[in-house]
Amino acid sequence: MSLSLKTRAERFVATLRHCQVLGLTVESMEGDTLIMRLPYSARIVGNPVEGTVHGGSLTTLMDTACGTAVFSYLPGFELCPTLDLRMDYMKAAEPDQNLLAEARVIRVANSVVFTECLVYQEQDRDLIARCSATFMRIGEDMTPPEFRARIEQGDSEAGADV
Secondary structure: OOOOHHHHHHHHHHOOHHHHHHOOEEEEEEOOEEEEEEOOOHHHEEEOOOOEEOHHHHHHHHHHHHHHHHHHHOOOOOOOOEEEEEEEEOOOOOOOOOEEEEEEEEEEOOOEEEEEEEEEEOOOOOEEEEEEEEEEOOOHHHOOHHHHHHHHHOOOOOOOOO
């Protein structure tokens, strides 16, 4: 059975508890590029007076978007832990605005995958943050068979930790 890249990405995200809590969704995955949405909610607010988004929420969005792009793009079912994540915050994300992360796989090497990500406010496409991230390739054989089965069969087992 051959899964589309978007289906692979959606099933991967469905296995991650933090994605469920934050409401992260895969909007598209085509070629080397993934679009992920983080809906605005009280859970992601860093400044309750202003209602602005917490930097940790942005970091989680970027790391998850890049990691999901890597998992979906690579052949097989290869989990790749984050090696490095370098971020630039352009401005505070405004209250009541969903965020979109556009993550792209830049290069796949034997032991490392290079990515980049831009985060925009959904409504006005205003750039909020960007990052470059690298992921360590540990090999498809290191992916637990139960996890691979969940992705292949679409059984997310809500709350499973990867």
